[in-house]
Amino acid sequence: MNAEPMNADPCMLCNTSDFRVIHQKKQWQYRRCLNCDLVSLYPRPTPREFRDNYDQYLPMGSADIREWKKMMQPVVDKSADLIESQSKTGKGKLLDIGCGYGFFLEEMALRGWQVQGLEISRTGRQYARNQLNLEVYSEPLENLVFPENAFDVVTLFYVIEHVLEPLALLKAVKRILKPGGFVLLRWPHTTPIVRILGPLARKLDLYHTPYHIHDFSPKTIKRLLELSGFEAIETRITGYTLPAQRLSRFASIFFGCMGEAFYSLSGGNFLLPGISKTTLAGFVGYMVERRITTPPIFS
Numbered sequence: 001m002n003a004e005p006m007n008a009d010p011c012m013l014c015n016t017s018d019f020r021v022i023h024q025k026k027q028w029q030y031r032r033c034l035n036c037d038l039v040s041l042y043p044r045p046t047p048r049e050f051r052d053n054y055d056q057y058l059p060m061g062s063a064d065i066r067e068w069k070k071m072m073q074p075v076v077d078k079s080a081d082l083i084e085s086q087s088k089t090g091k092g093k094l095l096d097i098g099c100g101y102g103f104f105l106e107e108m109a110l111r112g113w114q115v116q117g118l119e120i121s122r123t124g125r126q127y128a129r130n131q132l133n134l135e136v137y138s139e140p141l142e143n144l145v146f147p148e149n150a151f152d153v154v155t156l157f158y159v160i161e162h163v164l165e166p167l168a169l170l171k172a173v174k175r176i177l178k179p180g181g182f183v184l185l186r187w188p189h190t191t192p193i194v195r196i197l198g199p200l201a202r203k204l205d206l207y208h209t210p211y212h213i214h215d216f217s218p219k220t221i222k223r224l225l226e227l228s229g230f231e232a233i234e235t236r237i238t239g240y241t242l243p244a245q246r247l248s249r250f251a252s253i254f255f256g257c258m259g260e261a262f263y264s265l266s267g268g269n270f271l272l273p274g275i276s277k278t279t280l281a282g283f284v285g286y287m288v289e290r291r292i293t294t295p296p297i298f299s
């Protein structure tokens, strides 16, 4: 497809307007910035459409919820371990933005952290409040008034690709983090798979059009965090999800283990394209230490 100069909606990261369309579904296009490689959705849903899309985004059936928990469990466990290994302030206060049903918060509360969540999907929020007794806000962070330096850790699991204004959100996150605190972002890295699969990727609609507003890479997520005021930024390969569907589960385990192995063997330098990644970011005084552990297939 052709590169097209567009004046409207320049790239969020580099402010240029040369894009190449790499995926299209109905009126929605995913465009790659020819300058910085950020992939973004065009046109974007309005804030109202966005809110309506998510109100019942998470399924409420008990079988669906059990499946969801199983799928996320390895990521929940590994992320909790990673946070505890990196936290310099001990077991402090944690905010999970887009906490879904609250399973990660439940784990951190069990480990002795003071936790709060934020979830705009009513179905997820109700479960977290009523079944897990968690404190969960219904508004986006930008609408809430937290004091500065309120949290030791803020987490966003599979959220940053969904939000309309990730820069504004991460600036707000930075404001509520204590000095020495950090943010953990878990995000999908879809574009390399779209490239490899070609026409099949169009059928599979891997961007969940129009739910993913951006698709990040290690380079673009770093730029996003720098523009938001973060300084110590490191992306890792940490665990994989376990989808219920057998082929997806196999692919997730296979490529997840491969990604962890390459990451470990390269001393943390090689990030296998296409699989989900975890990025930690803090400020001066907070330095992300690399703690490479042997991946499961080698232990």
Ligand SMILES: [Zn+2]
Binding pocket: 011, 012, 013, 014, 015, 016, 033, 034, 035, 036, 037, 038
């Ligand atoms: Zn750009």
